[in-house]
Amino acid sequence: MTAPAREDVAALLRAGATYRTIKEQLGVGHGVISKTRTAYKIPTPRRFGPQGAELRAATERRYPQIAAMLRAEATHRQITAATGATAPTIVRIRRILRIPVPARHQRTARTIAQVLALYVEPYGDDGHARWSGPHADTQPQLSASGRVYSARREAFRAHHGRPPAGTVRASCTEPRCIAGAHLTDQTIRDEAHLDALYQDIFGDTP
Structure with a gap:
């Protein structure tokens, strides 16, 4: 048999006391407090911070x-x-x-080309570039015309004139380089591999 609703619990609930406070003061369990709230139709207070x-x-x-x-x-x-x-x-x-x-x-809608021009910063003497814009985890993120893109893939597209196939990687010594000329996709890497095989087999041809 469950314990009945209690008037003293109801009084504390109406005063805004928490369940913990009521348990400590009256030694009752959670079930008694909940049953009392329901029996006496006491609404659950909405607790907010400063307003x-x-x-x-x-x-x-x-x-x-x-x-x-x-x-x-x-x-x-x-x-x-x-x-x-x-x-x-x-x-x-x-x-x-x-x-x-x-x-x-106030921001205006920028194009992909405008965002690339804004955040791609050349550095060094070897044509490297870094991304100074926002990131998602460690990946450069580009927002343009209300959409979010991979900045690395868009930098590749802008330089090579086509969307990348597979993962885009830097071919230089700077793994985070985002210079379009230093970015490769699977197609470029496959072609480089075939060229290397051809060179190994036939050597330099006149």
Whole structure:
């Protein structure tokens, strides 16, 4: 036989006490508390953190530098460099504090070619290039016209004029190089292998 609903449990539930508090004060089990809530039709309270002005004040206290930089119209990249905050955190703080996005920072839809030109940075004397844009795990990620692409595959496509076959790899000494001329796909690697076999068999031909 299960224990009946209890008025003293109901009183604590109406006062907003947690199940843990009720268990500690009255020595009752979870089943009694649940049965009492149902029998007395006591709604489960919706528990939230600070809201409204309280949340804005707490955010200002916790992130004063980010708030100040947002109001000074700093870019996300500048704020991340200065504070280490991630883009989602910066966006959340902007929304909580109701700081509008400056018109000059509002993104327009870029093409793949524009994004490649923006984030592919040449370096060194051997034609290498690095990706300075966003990553998914360790893979360069390209966002353009509302879609997400592999930056490495799009760099290959832009240089070779065709989509890659299979995995795209750097053929140079820099494994993360994204220079189009240094990227190979399975087709290029197969052709290089056949050329090497031909060379081994026939040698140099006049």
